[in-house]
Amino acid sequence: MTVFDLNSDSVRALNQHLHDASSDYLTVKNPAGRHCIACGVDSAVEVSIDGHVGYYCAGMNKKAQVTIAGNAGPGVAENIMSGTVRIRGNASQYAGASGRGGTLIIEGDASARCGISMKGVDIVVAGSVGHMSAFMAQKGSLVVCGDAGDFLGDSIYEACIYVRGKIGELGADCIEKEMTAAHLDSLAQLLTSTGVDANAKEFRRYGSARKLYNFNVDHADDY
Amino acid sequence: MSLRPSATFPQNVLDEIHRAADQGIYEIRGFGAKRRLPNFDDLVFLGASMSRYPLEGYREKCATDVVMGTRYAKKPIELKIPITIAGMSFGALGANAKEAIGRAATAMGTSTTTGDGGMTEAERQSSKALVYQVLPSRYGLNPDDLRRADALEVVVGQGAKPGGGGMLLGHKITQRVAEMRDLPRDIDQRSACRHPDWTGPDDLTIKIQELREITDWEIPIYIKIGATRVSYDVALAVKAGADVIVVDGMQGGTAATQDVFIEHVGIPTLPAVRMAVEALQELGMHRKVQLIVSGGIRSGADVAKALALGADAVSIGSAALVAMGCNRSVFVEDYEALGTAPGYCHHCHTGRCPVGITTQDPELEERLQPEQGARWLRNYLTTMVLELQTLARACGKSHVLNLEPEDLTALTIEAAAMAKVPLAGTDWIPGNNK
Ligand SMILES: Cc1cc2nc3c(=O)[nH]c(=O)nc-3n(C[C@H](O)[C@H](O)[C@H](O)COP(=O)(O)O)c2cc1C
Numbered sequence: 060m061t062v063f064d065l066n067s068d069s070v071r072a073l074n075q076h077l078h079d080a081s082s083d084y085l086t087v088k089n090p091a092g093r094h095c096i097a098c099g100v101d102s103a104v105e106v107s108i109d110g111h112v113g114y115y116c117a118g119m120n121k122k123a124q125v126t127i128a129g130n131a132g133p134g135v136a137e138n139i140m141s142g143t144v145r146i147r148g149n150a151s152q153y154a155g156a157s158g159r160g161g162t163l164i165i166e167g168d169a170s171a172r173c174g175i176s177m178k179g180v181d182i183v184v185a186g187s188v189g190h191m192s193a194f195m196a197q198k199g200s201l202v203v204c205g206d207a208g209d210f211l212g213d214s215i216y217e218a219c220i221y222v223r224g225k226i227g228e229l230g231a232d233c234i235e236k237e238m239t240a241a242h243l244d245s246l247a248q249l250l251t252s253t254g255v256d257a258n259a260k261e262f263r264r265y266g267s268a269r270k271l272y273n274f275n276v277d278h279a280d281d282y
Numbered sequence: 283m284s285l286r287p288s289a290t291f292p293q294n295v296l297d298e299i300h301r302a303a304d305q306g307i308y309e310i311r312g313f314g315a316k317r318r319l320p321n322f323d324d325l326v327f328l329g330a331s332m333s334r335y336p337l338e339g340y341r342e343k344c345a346t347d348v349v350m351g352t353r354y355a356k357k358p359i360e361l362k363i364p365i366t367i368a369g370m371s372f373g374a375l376g377a378n379a380k381e382a383i384g385r386a387a388t389a390m391g392t393s394t395t396t397g398d399g400g401m402t403e404a405e406r407q408s409s410k411a412l413v414y415q416v417l418p419s420r421y422g423l424n425p426d427d428l429r430r431a432d433a434l435e436v437v438v439g440q441g442a443k444p445g446g447g448g449m450l451l452g453h454k455i456t457q458r459v460a461e462m463r464d465l466p467r468d469i470d471q472r473s474a475c476r477h478p479d480w481t482g483p484d485d486l487t488i489k490i491q492e493l494r495e496i497t498d499w500e501i502p503i504y505i506k507i508g509a510t511r512v513s514y515d516v517a518l519a520v521k522a523g524a525d526v527i528v529v530d531g532m533q534g535g536t537a538a539t540q541d542v543f544i545e546h547v548g549i550p551t552l553p554a555v556r557m558a559v560e561a562l563q564e565l566g567m568h569r570k571v572q573l574i575v576s577g578g579i580r581s582g583a584d585v586a587k588a589l590a591l592g593a594d595a596v597s598i599g600s601a602a603l604v605a606m607g608c609n610r611s612v613f614v615e616d617y618e619a620l621g622t623a624p625g626y627c628h629h630c631h632t633g634r635c636p637v638g639i640t641t642q643d644p645e646l647e648e649r650l651q652p653e654q655g656a657r658w659l660r661n662y663l664t665t666m667v668l669e670l671q672t673l674a675r676a677c678g679k680s681h682v683l684n685l686e687p688e689d690l691t692a693l694t695i696e697a698a699a700m701a702k703v704p705l706a707g708t709d710w711i712p713g714n715n716k
């Protein structure tokens with residue numbers, strides 16, 4: 060097992076090491092809120108980070124399993140492609156922004172704009188999410204076991220949103236949709252595979268009304 | 283008796299009001315601003331005579347090579363000519379146009395740029411130096427393409443629409459384009475105007491650090507801005523850690539933007555260059571952070587003037603398309619079907635480009651063969667470079683980057699004020715109170 064102690068090792072050296080993919084397991088000590096930890100990894104390495112991280116931790120992750128035993132700053136797992144990023148604490152803004160695949164698990168709460176512009180990632184939040192979450196979400200699923208702030212799913216495309224708790228005002232073109240058996244099934248699977256303890260039957264589903272898909276003068280108020 | 287038109291309501295204004303009344307939506311179109319703007323034509327060079335001597339054409343060398351990204355990148359881009367090809371998305375352009383551009387740029391030793399919609403394999407293969415755009419939409423963005431790019435360009439804004447997002451209308455979305463963007467077919471694709479994971483220069487500084495970490499600090503990072511508050515934006519881009527700053531003036535082309543945006547937002551390229559250069563000089567970063575200028579560059583003369591004002595290179599979009607046949611007088615009936623004519627076309631947004639450039643329709647695309655398109659673009663770039671060298675030699679410069687503001691004079695008061703060079707025949711620079 061390789062250990063990087065960011066009190067003495069640089070983030071640059073850590074990332075270079077990860078890009079050269081020379082370990083199977085790696086531990087990062089004293090992250091102390093530093094930015095860009097473990098970003099751009101492209102191998103099936105397991106990275107565990109002992110503490111809080113700053114911006115863009117695990118950005119553009121491919122294949123790696125990254126666990127953050129602390130809170131994460133803005134843009135954690137932004138543009139994630141594959142692999143898994145798990146945050147034991149809370150996540151700041153833009154968690155999983157424009158993620159294209161893989162899984163992001165937030166065991167605490169997520170702040171505003173969680174899953175903004177998401178393009179295929181599955182995001183499971185055990186707590187609540189802030190306002191404007193899943194803004195312009197294109198693909199993938201956002202699962203919120205707690206509550207969701209205002210303007211959820213604003214200008215959403217084909218992503219699926221599941222919320223167990225209360226929601227604020229829905230965003231433009233976002234509506235509640237029927238929870239079909241297929242949706243229930245995929246939600247239950249997501250909860251099981253991410254180890255988040257919640258009953259799929261207690262969730263409601265939200266998605267696109269598809270009224271903004273092609274300009275229509277009679278929907279101009281929604282623009 | 284002659285009919286009297288209204289100056290307030292000329293025919294084009296009447297037509298626009300009628301169109302708005304019919305359709306209930308703003309006009310979306312391609313191409314850049316159509317109104318007259320102060321531009322490089324309002325400046326002329328003071329060729330050498332007795333106080334300075336010129337260089338001999340053909341015999342005395344006038345070098346054109348420039349290097350982009352010398353500030354932080356391990357592998358800066360070496361360009362043989364200071365004219366690069368601007369980012370134009372696959373989706374807006376067809377695959378043949380993209381390939382033609384890649385081939386021509388490579389043959390000329392210059393760079394080309396991806397666009398909103400990601401990188402295509404053909405474009406990567408055909409381009410020796412490829413700048414990969416990181417846009418608000420993040421369509422198709424992925425770390426593999428980041429790592430195989432020769433530079434990254436964080437697009438904050440575009441001259442045609444500073445503060446605006448992108449638009450690709452449903453009828454241009456083929457299965458391939460839709461898949462590259464992770465969106466359904468046939469719907470209007472609205473790209474965001476703000477990046478999803480940063481706001482403001484402090485965040486951007488960290489974002490750039492992330493992009494550098496992902497690419498192991500090897501390749502240059504550009505920041506592209508639409509020209510508005512250029513002095514502040516350039517200073518902030520330097521602070522955010524840019525290797526290269528691209529400033530796109532309001533003439534800059536687009537594939538599809540609201541007409542009201544194209545014509546009414548941003549400042550012309552002429553003052554933008556001078557403001558950007560001054561901002562860099564104030565920070566002691568002129569020539570250390572390279573400046574690329576775009577928006578309405580059409581000829582070697584435009585290039586020479588931009589360089590003389592202090593740019594390190596220029597970038598062309600519309601002019602490259604024109605070289606490949608945009609607005610050429612062929613297939614006239616197809617222009618007519620769009621309600622336009624050669625010379626007037628701005629219909630890139632329709633996807634029905636009569637000359638096969640801004641289309642995804644296989645039949646139309648056939649009209650632009652990559653080989654022919656590349657030939658035209660090479661010829662055009664070669665001509666521009668020859669013109670540029672002609673002017674530089676006339677001013678006695680052995681390298682085009684030695685051109686300087688002192689080589690220029692202005693023909694109009696407004697150009698004198700904007701470029702801060704004296705009005706011809708005077709030593710007057712409006713606004714200079716010294
Ligand atoms: C067809 C077309 C598509 C464009 N697509 C993009 C794009 O995807 N991203 C971008 O930053 N700029 C885009 N632009 C703007 C160009 O990068 C560039 O800023 C502009 O064309 C420069 O001005 P010029 O057209 O007068 O040369 C596009 C321009 C055109 C004409």
Ligand code: SF4
Pocket residue numbers: 312313603607608609610627628629630631634635636637638639640
């Ligand atoms: S000819 Fe083609 S590229 Fe040129 S303005 Fe018309 S549609 Fe656009």
